[in-house]
Amino acid sequence: MTSTPDPHPPLLQSRALRFARNDEPVFGPLDFAVDAGEALLVQGDNGAGKTTLLRVLAGLLPADGGRIELDGRPADAAHRARAMAYLGHLPGFKADLSALENLNFLCGLQGRRPSQSPEHALAIVGLAGYEDALARQLSAGQKKRLSLARLWTSPAPLWLLDEPYANLDLDGIELVNRMVQAHLRDGGAALVTTHGAYAAPPVRTRMLVLEKAA
Ligand SMILES: Nc1ncnc2c1ncn2[C@@H]1O[C@H](COP(=O)(O)OP(=O)(O)OP(=O)(O)O)[C@@H](O)[C@H]1O
Numbered sequence: 001m002t003s004t005p006d007p008h009p010p011l012l013q014s015r016a017l018r019f020a021r022n023d024e025p026v027f028g029p030l031d032f033a034v035d036a037g038e039a040l041l042v043q044g045d046n047g048a049g050k051t052t053l054l055r056v057l058a059g060l061l062p063a064d065g066g067r068i069e070l071d072g073r074p075a076d077a078a079h080r081a082r083a084m085a086y087l088g089h090l091p092g093f094k095a096d097l098s099a100l101e102n103l104n105f106l107c108g109l110q111g112r113r114p115s116q117s118p119e120h121a122l123a124i125v126g127l128a129g130y131e132d133a134l135a136r137q138l139s140a141g142q143k144k145r146l147s148l149a150r151l152w153t154s155p156a157p158l159w160l161l162d163e164p165y166a167n168l169d170l171d172g173i174e175l176v177n178r179m180v181q182a183h184l185r186d187g188g189a190a191l192v193t194t195h196g197a198y199a200a201p202p203v204r205t206r207m208l209v210l211e212k213a214a
Helices: 048-058 077-083 099-110 117-125 140-153 170-185
Strands: 014-020 022-033 041-044 066-068 083-088 159-162 191-192 205-209
Touching: 014 048, 022 041, 022 048, 022 066, 022 205, 041 048, 048 083, 048 159, 048 191, 077 083, 083 140, 099 117, 099 140, 099 191, 117 140, 140 170, 159 170, 170 191
Parallel strands: 041 191, 041 205, 083 159, 159 191
Antiparallel strands: 014 022, 014 066
């Protein structure tokens, strides 16, 4: 008997996904799915494997087993690059380019949503007036806001957000939540790592709790 393909596969599906370092399991096997219009909150203590999971999903680390599917198909590098926008701990900007030059560079490299200009994205994240500031002159919170501007211009439907609230003030936390809400309303999805309940976007949410391997 052959199985019929799911006509509405989830945006992201993880099947028995696992990762180990030096034969010591870090996480898995993990089975979860994320549909368009919802968020997956990945919770866990320091060292539980949240960043590692996001890096494996993004293809920055190879899994030790299991499968990652995007829209019902095995995730290859090209599909990942189109479908995923990764916001990690390191902003990855060119220190001697301005905020606007960095955004223009990344949009040129990875594409952008036609409806969103880099200038408008800077205004949305509270960096109007900082267009010409060099990335190395920005504070940690301003760098995070610049990363959020990049996220906002990205055409990728699946956001992988590693501790998106870190370094942000209350207004910045609200900004992240509003951005995630708007992205999900537009048919996107988000994975959001967090240590606990101090902040979470008010959206349809699934939970994935990671526990440190014994
Ligand atoms: N580059 C690395 N080399 C070796 N071990 C690593 C490396 N990065 C992480 N680890 C280990 O892998 C485990 C999972 O780390 P990870 O960064 O994924 O946790 P986390 O849940 O994101 O933690 P935090 O909440 O502190 O950010 C930890 O035990 C950590 O020490």
